[in-house]
Amino acid sequence: MTGFEHSIYEGLRHFADSIGLAFMALVFLGLAAWVFRPGSTEKNRAAANMIFNDDEPGEEDPKKENDDGR
Numbered sequence: 001m002t003g004f005e006h007s008i009y010e011g012l013r014h015f016a017d018s019i020g021l022a023f024m025a026l027v028f029l030g031l032a033a034w035v036f037r038p039g040s041t042e043k044n045r046a047a048a049n050m051i052f053n054d055d056e057p058g059e060e061d062p063k064k065e066n067d068d069g070r
Helices: 008-035 041-052
Strands: none
Touching: none
């Protein structure tokens, strides 16, 4: 035996179990902290309410009733 009894799969699994997990934890914590950074409150509020805005100002919703009641 030459000392290379480990397969590529085992090497990648070891990487994912240690360094990969630590990297993903750091990415998660970084993204979670990004939301709470100073000055982002207004941008987050605008993004959360964006779906309630009209597509174009002055454009009417075709599902609304017409002025004559139809």
